[in-house]
Amino acid sequence: MDPDHQKKSSIFAPYSSRDPSMDVPVTAGQAGSIMSPYLNFDPAFISPGGDSEFIFPEGANRQRGRLELSFSQIGGSVFAGGAVGGLNGLYSGFKETKAAQLTGAVRRTQMLNFIAKQGASSAQTLGVVALMYSIFGVVLSMGRGVEDELNTITAATATGLLYKCSAGWKRCVRGGGIGFGLATAYCLYTSRDRLKDMFSKD
Template identity: 80%
Template sequence: MDQQKEKWSFFSPYSKSDPSMDVPVTAGPAGTIMSPYLNFDPSYVTPGGDSEFIFPEGASRQRGRLELSFSQIGGSVFAGAAVGGLNGLYAGLRETQAAQLTGAVRRTQMLNFITKRGASSAQTLGVVALMYSIFGVVLWWGRGVEDELNTVVAGTATGLLYKCSGGWKRCLRGGGIGFGLATAYILFTSKDRIKSMLGRD
């Protein structure tokens, strides 16, 4: 009677002795955890256990230069807007204080400084990132390989093209800046690869 009452109570319609509740959660000699509902071993999805995603056969596990270009351009635009906005905030505070503006007039002038400086910096960095991405993608498609040489050539070409309208001196200066930034990026991100190429362990 007590067992029947335990089995059909309002808060516990099933008892521990109910055979339908005896579902194993492990299987195999190693006790691999399995789903008690689907009887599915998650290790089958990733046989090597080195990735959380399923890739098609023959597909690269890393994003190529074209896929990375979208995030690089967008990130450059946002970074330029943030830097320009902070610069505009500082300039606006200084200029409005010097002009002794107060109230709504000062707030309006502050917003003008922030939006103008932010938009200008965002446009500049966005154009530079766009040119760099175009050069990088063209080199990647043309050479059929993605390596450090593409980064250096793309950075140098971007600097040359961006400053080409200011004369050959500014053009060379821009190319040198692009070469320096690309080289610094490679030295920072590819230390192990450079050491292996030079034969140093």
């Protein structure tokens, strides 16, 4: 081999397979995990359970709080409302323009109007509901100093009552009942394991 070529290869690839300092075992250890080629230790000794380990600032929680979750809830509600309203507007626009016997660009314009109006209306409605629910949830969480199912059910019930309070007491009570029912079903679904443990201890 050309001496110049050997010199260039040694400059651009200093850690070749012939370098004795890189002779580190990379085979699997007794626990089945890959040995680190740099520190030569088994990472399974650090976290035996295999869970990810993170460094949290002092006083920080391992889970996101109610205030942090509220932003994603509001944004998701607006997006879901816009999508559902848009699909409903597409169906309504197709039905109305067909009944009016519109064709061509006029029909497309009318359908776009239906989609935009109903999508914006549904997005605004769900966004307002999510905003009220988040405000109630954050206030309850900060006031009680704990985050549990009671906050969720109370916030949902108060949201339903407040949202329908201007439509009369019957609709107000109905809105609170809907919020209570949805929150109760959500808590029963997400916390069923903890509820089972609570009833099994009793």
